[in-house]
Amino acid sequence: NTLLHAACEEGYLRIVSLLETNPRNAGINLNAPNRNGNTPLHLAFLNERFRLVKWLVSHERVDVNLQNNDGNTLLHLASEKGDLEIVKLLSNQDGINLTKPNNHQNYPLHLASQNGHINIVRWLLTQESVKAELGDADN
Structure with missing residues (x-):
């Protein structure tokens, strides 16, 4: 570091x-x-x-769209952790990619759903570029 x-x-x-x-x-x-x-x-x-x-x-x-070695952006991390404030902040940034998969083909929407963060799932689904039909590695 x-x-x-x-x-x-x-x-x-x-x-x-x-x-x-x-x-x-x-x-x-x-x-x-x-x-x-x-x-x-x-x-x-x-x-x-x-x-x-x-x-x-x-x-x-x-x-804000840079990925780490696991392919996670800040949006992936915030969605997985359940940090709605950061997810909203990121959603309002110009150029944010809300539908970028990580190395496991998980999207921020999947990570929020897999971890039971309904408030983030609900928020992400209000964003125009996010579709519920996005498939993960298992489709």
Whole structure:
């Protein structure tokens, strides 16, 4: 992990902001994956650093559609965990892909359903691009 990854794991928003704005770090990659393919955004969410997650999601240089080594985007993780607030936040982002499968051919809708998160299933089904007919690896 880089310094940026460590700061995101611990939720140090001020340090992340400093790294991003410091001229000596011009061009710091806010999307850089670690060896597990987790980006700073993945790490902030996995460590429940929700203030930092919201900051990163709103940042123009952060790609919310990046997948980790398992093929999971932040939307997959939030759908699986049952975090409706983050799912809604992501759904409102320009360019969000609500129907990208992970490496197991599971869509965010499947992960929410498999884990009993009816509120997320209900929300995702209100989104135009999400169809209940999406098949998983087992169809």
